[in-house]
Amino acid sequence: MKKPFVELKNVSFNYGLDPVLNNVSITVDEGDFLALVGPNGSGKSTLLKIILGLLKAKGEVTLFGEPVSSFQHREWIGYVSQKSNSFNTAFPATVKEVVQSGLTKKAGLFKRLPKDANKRVHEALAAVGMEQFQHRNIGELSGGQQQRVFIARALISEPKLLVLDEPTVGVDIKQVQSFYDMLGELNKKHNLTIILVTHDIETPSNQISHVAFLNKRILFYGNMEEYNQIPKEQIYEWYGHSVRAV
Numbered sequence: 117m118k119k120p121f122v123e124l125k126n127v128s129f130n131y132g133l134d135p136v137l138n139n140v141s142i143t144v145d146e147g148d149f150l151a152l153v154g155p156n157g158s159g160k161s162t163l164l165k166i167i168l169g170l171l172k173a174k175g176e177v178t179l180f181g182e183p184v185s186s187f188q189h190r191e192w193i194g195y196v197s198q199k200s201n202s203f204n205t206a207f208p209a210t211v212k213e214v215v216q217s218g219l220t221k222k223a224g225l226f227k228r229l230p231k232d233a234n235k236r237v238h239e240a241l242a243a244v245g246m247e248q249f250q251h252r253n254i255g256e257l258s259g260g261q262q263q264r265v266f267i268a269r270a271l272i273s274e275p276k277l278l279v280l281d282e283p284t285v286g287v288d289i290k291q292v293q294s295f296y297d298m299l300g301e302l303n304k305k306h307n308l309t310i311i312l313v314t315h316d317i318e319t320p321s322n323q324i325s326h327v328a329f330l331n332k333r334i335l336f337y338g339n340m341e342e343y344n345q346i347p348k349e350q351i352y353e354w355y356g357h358s359v360r361a362v
């Protein structure tokens with residue numbers, strides 16, 4: 117039987133008086149690839165912060181079967197924030213150094229690297245198809261390539277769950293499909309559970325297993341087959357009228 121990695125039950129949250137999330141309930145099982153989709157300001161980042169234990173909400177939040185407040189295994193969750201790709205391009209760090217920093221971030225600056233650090237850097241870069249770039253400066257890479265490197269940095273501590281906040285912002289439109297294919301491979305071949313947050317309803321769907329559509333509350337939650345049956349007009353309505361029709 118599949119194990120629930122993340123369970124949210126009736127989660128509500130306000131910043132001051134403004135309600136941002138209202139009675140949100142979703143479950144992410146082991147092996148799922150969930151796209152959490154919603155327009156700007158719909159509460160996606162807030163929900164991620166609640167899942168990561170950075171904000172405390174009303175309702176129940178469980179990680180790997182434990183209440184988020186007492187969950188100890190932070191290393192089981194790899195997180196790539198929205199800001200990762202606004203990397204200072206003049207910063208003189210190689211791809212290898214960036215990925216390696218995923219090993220030292222919890223141990224502190226002066227902690228020695230594990231003996232197998234080189235092998236692990238290589239494996240993490242290979243998993244995202246970037247092994248040939250390890251000696252390049254991070255600032256010389258494209259947005260999509262940088263995003264892959266940040267994912268490798270998250271993968272190096274061998275998480276069970278990977279959380280990605282708007283990972284395709286700054287990725288060339290032509291590279292988006294191959295980026296999703298890479299994530300699909302991590303999900304299926306490496307058995308990595310993924311939550312991907314995006315405002316893009318055109319998110320390539322062939323790799324994704326489930327969709328949650330959020331606009332302060334959950335308007336839809338189901339598998340891809342169920343999602344594909346929703347008329348596009350309905351989705352545009354959920355978005356308001358700012359989304360172009362295709």
Ligand SMILES: Nc1ncnc2c1ncn2[C@@H]1O[C@H](COP(=O)(O)OP(=O)(O)OP(=O)(O)O)[C@@H](O)[C@H]1O
Nearest residue numbers: 131132136154155156157158159160161162163315
């Ligand atoms: N620290 C904060 N203090 C007050 N209000 C906030 C704060 N952070 C976010 N908000 C508000 O909460 C709402 C939800 O914001 P959130 O960042 O979760 O949305 P989002 O769906 O991730 O948006 P985007 O796609 O633009 O990143 C917005 O109206 C935002 O202005």
